[in-house]
Amino acid sequence: MTLPQGASYHHDFLDPEEEADITRLLDEGLWDGGLRRRVQHFGYRYDYKARTVTRETRLGPLPAWLATLGQRLVAAGHFEAPPDQVIANEYLPGQGISAHIDCEPCFDGTIVSVSLLSRCEMIFRPRGIAGRTGGGSSVILEPRSALVLKDEARYLWTHEIPARKSDNIRGERVARSRRISLTFRKVVLTR
Numbered sequence: 672m673t674l675p676q677g678a679s680y681h682h683d684f685l686d687p688e689e690e691a692d693i694t695r696l697l698d699e700g701l702w703d704g705g706l707r708r709r710v711q712h713f714g715y716r717y718d719y720k721a722r723t724v725t726r727e728t729r730l731g732p733l734p735a736w737l738a739t740l741g742q743r744l745v746a747a748g749h750f751e752a753p754p755d756q757v758i759a760n761e762y763l764p765g766q767g768i769s770a771h772i773d774c775e776p777c778f779d780g781t782i783v784s785v786s787l788l789s790r791c792e793m794i795f796r797p798r799g800i801a802g803r804t805g806g807g808s809s810v811i812l813e814p815r816s817a818l819v820l821k822d823e824a825r826y827l828w829t830h831e832i833p834a835r836k837s838d839n840i841r842g843e844r845v846a847r848s849r850r851i852s853l854t855f856r857k858v859v860l861t862r
């Protein structure tokens with residue numbers, strides 16, 4: 672597996688107990704079903720349509736359990752300043768996220784995605800040829816891992832999770848189950 676420059680993969684960022692606690696906390700919260708997958712936003716609400724984050728969409732400080740994980744990302748050297756925006760995404764088998772680059776003016780140069788519960792493949796493609804097949808590289812995101820995107824991986828490559836019910840992992844079909852991800856970002860306010 673060759674990742675784009677600026678991407679790094681870290682297994683066991685969470686322990687199994689944390690994974691279970693986070694899942695329970697999220698399921699006690701309110702999942703928003705307005706997209707093709709369910710989401711929960713923390714810190715700031717990201718407007719998918721306008722592709723903006725503004726002062727007006729500030730929700731408040733991150734809850735303590737997310738702030739703690741943010742501090743861990745700072746301590747690990749992934750963020751310079753604590754992240755202040757998190758989106759929880761839920762993917763049921765057959766759901767994914769289409770090729771995209773996270774909003775460039777809205778967020779700073781580091782994006783971290785923490786995976787829970789199920790494995791899935793994430794595919795990277797050089798910017799500008801998104802949608803074409805081939806030319807990409809991919810990584811299997813294991814539960815409890817963290818994927819860091821900076822530099823070229825942040826700005827010059829799209830990332831996506833194919834909407835599938837199973838993935839081909841080293842030649843074997845592996846069925847997906849429910850997956851949750853937490854994506855950590857630092858908001859840049861321009862107005």
Ligand SMILES: O=C(O)CCC(=O)C(=O)O
Nearest residue numbers: 758760768773784852854
């Ligand atoms: O689910 C993931 O690991 C990635 C999510 C993502 O790319 C995003 O929220 O921008």
Ligand SMILES: [Fe+2]
Nearest residue numbers: 771772773830
């Ligand atoms: Fe993303």
